[in-house]
Amino acid sequence: MAKRKKGRDVHGVVLLNKPLGITSNRALQVVKRLFNANKAGHTGALDPEASGLLPICLGEATKFSQLLLESDKSYQTRAYLGEVRSTGDKEGEVISQADVPELSDAQVLAVLERFKGDVEQVPPMFSALKLDGKPLYELARQGMSAEEAAAIAEKKRRVIQIHQLELDGRPSNHELDLTVTCSKGTYIRTLVEDIGADIGCGAYVSKLHRIHTGPYSGQHMLTLEQLEELAERGFEALDAILEPIESAIPDWPVAEIGYDEALKVRNGQSLGTSLEDASSVQLWALDSGARQLLGIGQVQQGRLKPTRLLNMPLNLPSASA
Numbered sequence: 453m454a455k456r457k458k459g460r461d462v463h464g465v466v467l468l469n470k471p472l473g474i475t476s477n478r479a480l481q482v483v484k485r486l487f488n489a490n491k492a493g494h495t496g497a498l499d500p501e502a503s504g505l506l507p508i509c510l511g512e513a514t515k516f517s518q519l520l521l522e523s524d525k526s527y528q529t530r531a532y533l534g535e536v537r538s539t540g541d542k543e544g545e546v547i548s549q550a551d552v553p554e555l556s557d558a559q560v561l562a563v564l565e566r567f568k569g570d571v572e573q574v575p576p577m578f579s580a581l582k583l584d585g586k587p588l589y590e591l592a593r594q595g596m597s598a599e600e601a602a603a604i605a606e607k608k609r610r611v612i613q614i615h616q617l618e619l620d621g622r623p624s625n626h627e628l629d630l631t632v633t634c635s636k637g638t639y640i641r642t643l644v645e646d647i648g649a650d651i652g653c654g655a656y657v658s659k660l661h662r663i664h665t666g667p668y669s670g671q672h673m674l675t676l677e678q679l680e681e682l683a684e685r686g687f688e689a690l691d692a693i694l695e696p697i698e699s700a701i702p703d704w705p706v707a708e709i710g711y712d713e714a715l716k717v718r719n720g721q722s723l724g725t726s727l728e729d730a731s732s733v734q735l736w737a738l739d740s741g742a743r744q745l746l747g748i749g750q751v752q753q754g755r756l757k758p759t760r761l762l763n764m765p766l767n768l769p770s771a772s773a
Contacts, residue, residue: 464694523666
């Protein structure tokens with residue numbers, strides 16, 4: 453007996469403005485329930501005390517979740533100078549305090565300049581890194597010693613890229629408002645702590661808000677409350693706000709093929725092509741003016757090879773001929 457699906461076959465990307473105080477997984481489950489989607493996944497967790505853009509992929513869009521997880525991201529954050537806290541944010545216990553030196557804007561900018569480009573980071577002890585299947589933050593809250601957590605984090609030392617680090621304002625002598633654009637795997641709490649250490653007084657994150665993920669901007673994100681209001685009007689209203697699957701790869705080269713070729717590609721066959729070699733391309737089927745995304749592929753030595761296909765029926769004129 454075929455396994456019965458739970459939920460609707462709905463495909464696309466929800467640009468959620470995750471609120472403070474809930475986990476990314478909790479936000480995901482709420483969105484999945486509102487859309488009654490049979491499949492959903494997010495594209496890079498935000499801490500409970502962080503807000504902002506959390507793209508949630510529904511249905512076949514989940515096949516592109518990893519691409520978005522690996523994309524660059526941008527944040528607005530406030531660094532509070534003069535204190536170091538156990539979690540790197542305002543929720544932690546105060547570990548140390550120090551006087552904040554009088555700094556000109558020029559001096560602050562000089563500090564920030566040192567953190568642009570390739571930067572070595574040790575992930576924070578309170579992070580999603582896993583040991584024996586459990587996130588480090590859970591183990592830390594369950595009583596793992598600071599020394600044990602720090603030793604595990606040290607083993608995960610990595611080089612990340614800070615593409616942009618701008619000073620947006622200075623609400624007080626203790627506070628720096630920053631915009632950060634960075635590579636995947638960057639911990640903003642660690643970046644702020646390292647900036648505070650460079651200044652000589654320590655620092656922690658008092659606010660964190662994500663404004664950009666890959667091709668998506670926070671300008672178009674919706675709150676859970678807005679989604680709930682749309683849900684009261686029905687699925688048609690909800691589905692209307694979905695970003696299409698191809699919005700995840702807007703800048704990729706496009707390979708267009710006919711209906712008969714599309715059938716071969718969907719069976720996993722490679723095709724001869726005159727396209728130049730490309731590590732990744734969008735695969736589109738065309739027929740009688742209609743157009744449908746098939747998935748993604750690669751072009752190598754004159755062959756077009758499918759690498760990830762969408763499990764959706766061909767909805768082109770020839771399909772009903």
